[in-house]
Amino acid sequence: MIRTYNKIIPIFLLLLVFGACDQVDEPYGNQVEIDEPDELTKKAVIFEFTGIHCTNCPQGHAAIKTIDSVYHGHVIPIAVHAGYFATPYGDDPDFRTPFGDALYADLEEPFTPAAVVGSMDKDNVVVGAPATWQSEVGNVIPSYTKIIVTPEHQYSDSVVEVTYKLQEQSEIGSSLLFYAFIIENNIEGPQSGTEISPYIHQHVLRKCISNLSGNSVNFTDGTASVSFSASVEPGWNVDNLKLVGIIVDAVTKEIYTGEMVKILE
Numbered sequence: 001m002i003r004t005y006n007k008i009i010p011i012f013l014l015l016l017v018f019g020a021c022d023q024v025d026e027p028y029g030n031q032v033e034i035d036e037p038d039e040l041t042k043k044a045v046i047f048e049f050t051g052i053h054c055t056n057c058p059q060g061h062a063a064i065k066t067i068d069s070v071y072h073g074h075v076i077p078i079a080v081h082a083g084y085f086a087t088p089y090g091d092d093p094d095f096r097t098p099f100g101d102a103l104y105a106d107l108e109e110p111f112t113p114a115a116v117v118g119s120m121d122k123d124n125v126v127v128g129a130p131a132t133w134q135s136e137v138g139n140v141i142p143s144y145t146k147i148i149v150t151p152e153h154q155y156s157d158s159v160v161e162v163t164y165k166l167q168e169q170s171e172i173g174s175s176l177l178f179y180a181f182i183i184e185n186n187i188e189g190p191q192s193g194t195e196i197s198p199y200i201h202q203h204v205l206r207k208c209i210s211n212l213s214g215n216s217v218n219f220t221d222g223t224a225s226v227s228f229s230a231s232v233e234p235g236w237n238v239d240n241l242k243l244v245g246i247i248v249d250a251v252t253k254e255i256y257t258g259e260m261v262k263i264l265e
Helices: 011-019 057-070 098-106 130-138
Strands: 044-050 075-081 114-117 147-156 159-168 176-184 187-189 199-201 204-208 215-217 223-231 241-249 255-262
Touching (some): 057 114, 075 241, 114 130, 176 223
Antiparallel strands (some): 044 114, 159 223, 176 241, 241 255
């Protein structure tokens, strides 16, 4: 299971949380030596809960940027705009999604900024303290994946079609669910808690293209596949869109791994 932050709090992390939450400059936490990612690499999927009217959320965005720079290729960040502070006013863009709202509710609506790494279980949510998020990532990425996920996709006439081929490395013996998403980078929009204008939002969840509760996965002789198609909505920049697929234990909610690929490569 994924370790939760509130079990043991090292003194150096307390200093970071209470003395230096205003900025994220240096790598911290469980930084491990990593190689270039390959098909056996377990990816750390990070759901970051945020909102355009959340004054502390830029700290979470900065933490994700640092994590991605340290563990690039080993992490899959997904920014979920949900909750009170994600509610748009006037001409504000609406980054909320049905899946994001459902996941946020399942996790008992954590106060933003919040993150959950390698899991979709409410007991593993870290509320606030973005300076600790890298420690959670460091507990996930040293592992090899139990399932290899290989995406194959094509894009034409504003429609993307993707098939994820799955290969077991060892039999898991548990019910599995597959989720597929479209996320977008480099979106200009408002953001409270910063003087940066225009603010550039990254890894924004745009759409869940699987079932909101995931699609069941059935292996035959260690292999399986799941396929999805979706339209790219007007106003989305296809050059900045990525497909994300993740495979999840239906009981424990552990995210075994995921893969991310640009729609236009």
